[in-house]
Amino acid sequence: MNRLLSFRVLSRYGILIAFAVLCVTLSIMSPYFLTAGNLSNIALQISVNGILAIGMTFVILAAGIDLSVGSVLGMAGIVAASMVAGDTVHSPVVAVAAGVATGAVLGLVNGSIIAWCRVPAFVVTLGMLSAARGFTQIYNDGMPVPGLSDAFIFLGSGRLLGVPVPVWIFASLLLLSWLVLKYTRYGRYVYAVGGNEKSARTSGVPTRAVIASVYVICGACAGLASIIHTARSTTALVDAGTGYELDAIAAVVIGGTSLTGGVGGVLGSLIGVLIIGVINNGLDLLGVESYYQQVIKGAVIVLAVLIDVVSRKEN
Amino acid sequence: MNDDKTLARSVNDPYLLEAAGVVKRFSGVTVLRDGSLKLRPGTVHALCGGNGAGKSTFLSILMGLLSRDGGKISVRGREVEFSSPAQALDGGIAIITQELSPIRGMTVAENIYLGREPMRMGFVIDYAALNARAGELLTRLGFDISPKANMCDLSLAKVQLVEIAKAISFNSSILIMDEPTSAIGEHETGVLFNAIATLKKKGVGIVYVSHRLSELFQVADEYTVFRDGAFVESGAMADITRERLIELIVGRKVGRSQRPERSGEFPAILKANDYSQGVHFQGISLALREGEILGIYGLMGAGRSEFLNCLYGLTRPDRGDLEVFGRSARIKKPKDAMRRGLSLLTEDRKDSGIVGCRPIRENISLSILRRISRLGFIRSGEIDGEKGIVNAMYQRFDIKASSPELAVQRLSGGNQQKVVLSRCVTTKPKILLCDEPTRGIDEGTKQQIYGFLSEFVKGEHCGAIVVSSELDEILQVSDRILVFRRGKIAGEIKSSEATHAKLTHMAS
Numbered sequence: 056m057n058r059l060l061s062f063r064v065l066s067r068y069g070i071l072i073a074f075a076v077l078c079v080t081l082s083i084m085s086p087y088f089l090t091a092g093n094l095s096n097i098a099l100q101i102s103v104n105g106i107l108a109i110g111m112t113f114v115i116l117a118a119g120i121d122l123s124v125g126s127v128l129g130m131a132g133i134v135a136a137s138m139v140a141g142d143t144v145h146s147p148v149v150a151v152a153a154g155v156a157t158g159a160v161l162g163l164v165n166g167s168i169i170a171w172c173r174v175p176a177f178v179v180t181l182g183m184l185s186a187a188r189g190f191t192q193i194y195n196d197g198m199p200v201p202g203l204s205d206a207f208i209f210l211g212s213g214r215l216l217g218v219p220v221p222v223w224i225f226a227s228l229l230l231l232s233w234l235v236l237k238y239t240r241y242g243r244y245v246y247a248v249g250g251n252e253k254s255a256r257t258s259g260v261p262t263r264a265v266i267a268s269v270y271v272i273c274g275a276c277a278g279l280a281s282i283i284h285t286a287r288s289t290t291a292l293v294d295a296g297t298g299y300e301l302d303a304i305a306a307v308v309i310g311g312t313s314l315t316g317g318v319g320g321v322l323g324s325l326i327g328v329l330i331i332g333v334i335n336n337g338l339d340l341l342g343v344e345s346y347y348q349q350v351i352k353g354a355v356i357v358l359a360v361l362i363d364v365v366s367r368k369e370n
Numbered sequence: 371m372n373d374d375k376t377l378a379r380s381v382n383d384p385y386l387l388e389a390a391g392v393v394k395r396f397s398g399v400t401v402l403r404d405g406s407l408k409l410r411p412g413t414v415h416a417l418c419g420g421n422g423a424g425k426s427t428f429l430s431i432l433m434g435l436l437s438r439d440g441g442k443i444s445v446r447g448r449e450v451e452f453s454s455p456a457q458a459l460d461g462g463i464a465i466i467t468q469e470l471s472p473i474r475g476m477t478v479a480e481n482i483y484l485g486r487e488p489m490r491m492g493f494v495i496d497y498a499a500l501n502a503r504a505g506e507l508l509t510r511l512g513f514d515i516s517p518k519a520n521m522c523d524l525s526l527a528k529v530q531l532v533e534i535a536k537a538i539s540f541n542s543s544i545l546i547m548d549e550p551t552s553a554i555g556e557h558e559t560g561v562l563f564n565a566i567a568t569l570k571k572k573g574v575g576i577v578y579v580s581h582r583l584s585e586l587f588q589v590a591d592e593y594t595v596f597r598d599g600a601f602v603e604s605g606a607m608a609d610i611t612r613e614r615l616i617e618l619i620v621g622r623k624v625g626r627s628q629r630p631e632r633s634g635e636f637p638a639i640l641k642a643n644d645y646s647q648g649v650h651f652q653g654i655s656l657a658l659r660e661g662e663i664l665g666i667y668g669l670m671g672a673g674r675s676e677f678l679n680c681l682y683g684l685t686r687p688d689r690g691d692l693e694v695f696g697r698s699a700r701i702k703k704p705k706d707a708m709r710r711g712l713s714l715l716t717e718d719r720k721d722s723g724i725v726g727c728r729p730i731r732e733n734i735s736l737s738i739l740r741r742i743s744r745l746g747f748i749r750s751g752e753i754d755g756e757k758g759i760v761n762a763m764y765q766r767f768d769i770k771a772s773s774p775e776l777a778v779q780r781l782s783g784g785n786q787q788k789v790v791l792s793r794c795v796t797t798k799p800k801i802l803l804c805d806e807p808t809r810g811i812d813e814g815t816k817q818q819i820y821g822f823l824s825e826f827v828k829g830e831h832c833g834a835i836v837v838s839s840e841l842d843e844i845l846q847v848s849d850r851i852l853v854f855r856r857g858k859i860a861g862e863i864k865s866s867e868a869t870h871a872k873l874t875h876m877a878s
Binding site: 238239240241243244246247250251253254255256257258259260261313317318 | 682684704705708714716721722723724725726727728732735736737739740743746747748793797
């Protein structure tokens with residue numbers, strides 16, 4: 056028993072230790088790394104991927120996958136931006152609502168096909184990856200949406216109590232999702248469905264509704280992330296978010312959430328997001344070329360999961 | 371090939387395999403104190419014991435999966451220490467495990483000779499020779515399976531037979547069979563026993579593990595009993611009674627009881643009328659009465675499980691009506707069934723009973739989260755919350771686990787079943803549907819489950835339907851027995867009038 060416990064602790068802290076080692080190394084190599092300005096910068100940079108990873112955690116916990124978050128982010132960004140640009144400028148609240156709703160609707164399409172028509176999530180969301188990007192082009196004739204209202208841009212570059220607004224949004228969502236997964240009935244259902252769908256169904260869990268719902272959550276998160284992303288770049292681009300699904304999935308997996316479902320959580324994903332964020336930031340600071348950055352990031356992702364797999368095996 | 375050598379040596383040494391005082395500790399805890407067993411050539415040796423008796427640990431050491439911390443193991447008089455299953459195989463020990471691991475995309479022959487395919491010119495697989503060799507083996511064993519069939523087209527029972535054939539194909543002199551019949555039907559079991567008889571004649575020694583005692587009396591020559599990690603007794607099967615064997619396994623006297631006969635008329639609490647579903651079952655009409663345990667017996671594939679799943683709303687019938695407590699009931703999903711007081715213990719724990727990766731606590735409370743939560747948040751308290759329910763179930767079913775936070779997949783089969791049963795009763799059901807309630811479970815836990823069932827039906831307006839392939843079980847637990855044959859009810863018999871012979875006759 057004790058041994059089992061210590062292994063679990065080790066495999067959980069293993070990733071934390073890796074993170075600490077990464078931070079120490081970078082702070083030695085670059086004196087700028089540990090400054091308040093840079094740390095705040097990292098927090099800001101990770102918030103988009105962080106929000107995507109939270110939604111992705113729900114999906115992967117339920118033994119699914121969502122490859123479409125990048126495209127959904129692009130689509131939601133254009134829709135949201137169109138609410139606060141041009142002739143009719145609405146309040147940013149409307150833009151946020153429109154962005155999140157767009158993401159949720161696309162997620163509902165994904166989730167319904169997966170849950171009720173039993174098409175594999177990989178295929179459905181791969182289709183959505185392509186379709187949502189196409190819709191984004193159609194929506195605004197392939198043109199970006201510039202000239203966003205100042206109130207909207209505040210959501211990306213403003214600060215409250217000295218902390219960037221995107222960090223507030225990410226932190227609140229993290230807390231909320233942690234509470235939901237740990238303490239609510241819905242959270243339990245997500246874990247149960249991911250762990251063993253048949254057993255969950257026999258136990259009276261509305262499995263299909265739960266499966267559909269995680270894709271809605273994931274889509275809504277992508278919608279929310281699109282607000283920050285768009286507000287930070289001050290223009291909504293039609294190719295925004297391309298390839299973002301990779302970082303989101305990587306963060307969740309690095310964080311120890313099992314791809315087979317039922318095991319893991321958002322705190323792990325936070326570590327995953329931090330590791331990816333720190334690597335990006337550190338390599339920038341060290342002046343490593345972006346091509347090399349991609350290679351290094353890929354290697355670290357595989358390495359992190361390798362450590363996890365090995366520690367599990369010994370267990 | 372090495373059979374002749376084997377026989378020659380075994381003349382000098384009376385035992386093929388001799389293990390004495392084998393010890394295994396896991397992080398300071400001794401799980402096996404005295405693993406001892408002596409296997410003679412040409413015999414079947416039953417290794418008996420409840421869950422936690424140390425059988426699995428002992429077998430794992432024999433086949434080189436675990437290293438031992440003490441004791442001696444000799445094969446044909448020579449002391450051995452295997453550090454991998456491959457070494458054990460070289461040393462003449464082959465095993466058939468409970469867990470099936472076929473490669474589904476391959477044919478039967480490819481599976482049997484995986485990694486040992488006959489080659490042409492050294493690198494091209496000689497399929498003609500491969501299929502011929504596999505075909506010859508299967509025919510010799512009396513298994514009716516084509517070597518060219520795809521594994522994914524075979525039934526579970528046939529997959530199990532292929533695994534058995536694979537283990538035999540190594541021509542090992544020692545064969546370990548761990549619950550070889552848990553997934554196969556009566557007919558296949560007969561075929562397997564014939565194959566075992568052939569192997570015995572060739573001088574092969576077989577260590578046979580099964581929770582089905584009647585099988586042991588059929589097939590085994592000698593027995594060894596383990597209890598609490600230590601050797602208890604061994605002897606000839608012919609010299610021991612079933613009752614005495616159970617006593618040795620459980621460690622105390624177990625009354626082999628039949629349910630007392632009931633007199634008088636009792637109202638029906640569940641009535642199914644003309645239930646039919648495709649090829650699975652047709653025109654099933656039955657009534658469950660208050661206070662009754664209704665047994666359903668039949669061979670594998672007789673439609674028993676499909677019928678229970680359908681009653682519970684996991685699937686829908688093509689036609690038929692259901693009445694629960696005198697009111698017509700339309701059950702479309704498990705939730706509807708639970709609302710009407712039904713609960714189902716499914717046939718396959720791992721597949722549709724437990725959520726293995728989640729803790730015991732979450733498994734027990736899964737069906738009643740709605741009742742113990744407020745505004746969607748789960749109350750965790752001891753009085754009206756999750757802890758209280760988990761504690762109550764721990765006591766009621768005597769669940770043995772170090773902590774309710776342990777993942778259910780780490781428990782023994784018996785304890786897993788207790789967890790599933792706990793979850794079933796949290797909804798306070800009146801009608802319990804049990805599908806093979808004691809499959810793969812040790813004798814002690816079996817008796818506990820039987821005890822629970824007879825207590826359960828004493829409750830107000832309660833009753834239970836028990837599906838089982840084990841004759842002894844069905845005779846012990848039921849008041850009345852229905853026999854299913856190819857999707858139809860072949861007959862009904864009072865438990866007090868039923869015998870093995872009658873039931874077998876009705877079922878086949």
